[in-house]
Amino acid sequence: MEEFESDEEILQFAIGRETSSYQFYTDLAQEMENPMMKLLFENFAKEELRHKAMLELELMKRGLVVPEPVDTDDLDQTDVMVAIDPETGVDYKNALVLAINKEEKSFRLYIELAAMVKDKNSRETLLSLAQDEAKHELQFEIEYGAVTKGK
């Protein structure tokens, strides 16, 4: 787990994470040919943008300017992100598995960040985001169950 020196650093890290998640779902949406499947991932991409806005608000409450997006490639995220293979692409079922794994890791990350942050309001925001990610994971699991049951 990354070492942080302040609450601001934690929030900035989380903002970078949400930016990556937004990109992840946007990429998955682009991989889908079926409009309903595309829409599902587009909606989740929007959710991650909403999370990013919540985190940015926490920074703004402190009188800080929202920074340029963190280059998440510079962060140690090997345990929190999953990647789409650009060569082979991804089918819907595998996309759902990737999404489930991603949401599980996001949940863990937010619980860990909430344990580190000192400000009560920021902690509340991070815990609320953790719950959102758990809900996303469940929604993907339900969808995965429906897809595999139908086959």
Add this chain to the structure above:
Amino acid sequence: MEEFKGDEDILKFAIEREKQANRFYVALAKRVADDEMREVFEVLAGDEVEHKAKLELEVMKTGRVVVSQKDAKRFDPYPLGDTESMLHMDFKSALAIAIDKENGSFRLYADWFATARDEQQREILLSLAQEEAKHKARLEIEYEMLIKNQ
């Protein structure tokens, strides 16, 4: 979490809380007419039993015997409320109460995680927090569907 006198105290408290949650879902499952909904509550009731077993294992790892903490409510930062009276509510209200209960349980484990130092224990708390968060999400989905169909 300063109300607790160490991990053992928290463990006993959490075990009692899981028992209450199990009783709540078992009673709710008996009340509902819809088969699918009954199954949801039965699964949730079963999950709470599994949570209790995980916590009891943690107690046993310390070489202690698992005993009930009857005065658990005294310490509760996220009270579960009076389960008996909740069961006489209409279904929508019962669902709303269940969502609150799961939120409280999630917060309890997340708070505890923040103070726990033992790596294995942290993993268990994280997994319990996640399951409670998913229970809450499951109930929210049912609640939203109920509102939509009204």
